[in-house]
Amino acid sequence: MAKKVIDSRGSACPGPITDLALAYRNASIGDEIELWSTDPGVKEDAKAWAQRTGNVIESITELPDKIVVLIKIVKK
Amino acid sequence: MAGKLSIIMFSGTADKFIPLGVLSQAAAAMGMEVNIFVTGFALLGFLKQPRPLPFPKEFESMAQALEEGMKNNNVAAWSDMVRQAKALGAHVYACSMMCGVMGLKKEDFSDLVDDIVGAATFLQKSEGGQTLFI
Numbered sequence: 001m002a003k004k005v006i007d008s009r010g011s012a013c014p015g016p017i018t019d020l021a022l023a024y025r026n027a028s029i030g031d032e033i034e035l036w037s038t039d040p041g042v043k044e045d046a047k048a049w050a051q052r053t054g055n056v057i058e059s060i061t062e063l064p065d066k067i068v069v070l071i072k073i074v075k076k
Numbered sequence: 077m078a079g080k081l082s083i084i085m086f087s088g089t090a091d092k093f094i095p096l097g098v099l100s101q102a103a104a105a106m107g108m109e110v111n112i113f114v115t116g117f118a119l120l121g122f123l124k125q126p127r128p129l130p131f132p133k134e135f136e137s138m139a140q141a142l143e144e145g146m147k148n149n150n151v152a153a154w155s156d157m158v159r160q161a162k163a164l165g166a167h168v169y170a171c172s173m174m175c176g177v178m179g180l181k182k183e184d185f186s187d188l189v190d191d192i193v194g195a196a197t198f199l200q201k202s203e204g205g206q207t208l209f210i
Contacts, residue, residue, distance in 0.1 A: 010150050011150055012149045012150050012151045012152075013098065013102070014098055014101045014102035014105060014157070015152065017102060017105045017106070018101055018102075018104075018105040018160055018164070020105070021104070021105035021106070021107070021164060022164075045102075048106070049105070049106055052078050052079070052106045052107060052108075053078065053106070053107050
C-alpha cells in the first residue's frame with residue numbers, strides 16, 4: 001500500500017495520462033497515485049482512464065496552481 | 077487489452093501528424109491496443125532521414141505561430157508521442173504497396189516502423205476496434 005506522487009505540471013495532453021499509465025505499470029493493487037497536472041483536460045481524462053482500466057478516482061481537487069487527482073489502484 | 081484503436085496515416089502534412097501523436101499516445105496510455113498503418117505521403121515522415129513535413133498551403137501563414145504555441149505549451153513532437161505510444165505497446169506498419177511505389181525498403185525507415193505489411197494484414201489487425209483515417 002504505497003502512495004506515489006506524479007508531477008505532470010506543465011505537460012500538455014496526453015502527457016499527464018501517459019505519466020499516470022507509466023506509474024500504473026509499477027503500482028500494486030491497493031496503491032494510490034496522486035497525479036499533479038496543469039492541463040485542464042486531466043479531470044475528464046483521468047475519469048476516462050479509470051473507467052477504461054477499472055480503477056477508482058478518489059478525489060479531484062482544483063488548487064490555484066494545479067489540479068490534484070487521487071487514484072486508487074484496484075485492478076491490474 | 078481494453079479496446080483497440082487503429083489509425084490509417086495517409087496525409088503527409090505536418091498538421092496531421094499532431095493528432096496521430098496525441099491519439100496514439102493517449103490510446104496506448106488507456107491500455108488500448110494501437111496499430112498505425114502508414115501509407116501515401118505520410119511515409120515520408122517515417123524515413124530515417126525525414127524531410128521537413130510541409131504545411132497545407134491554406135494554413136502555411138499560420139505554421140510559425142502554431143509551432144511557437146506548441147513549444148510554449150510543452151506539446152511533444154509527434155515522433156516523440158508515437159515513440160511513447162510504442163513504449164506502451166503500439167505498433168507501426170508501413171504499407172507494402174506504397175513502399176514499392178516509392179522505392180522504400182525496411183532499412184529506409186526510422187526505428188518507429190515495426191514492419192512492412194499489406195492491406196489485408198492491417199484489416200485483420202484492426203478488426204473489431206475503432207479505425208481512424210488521418
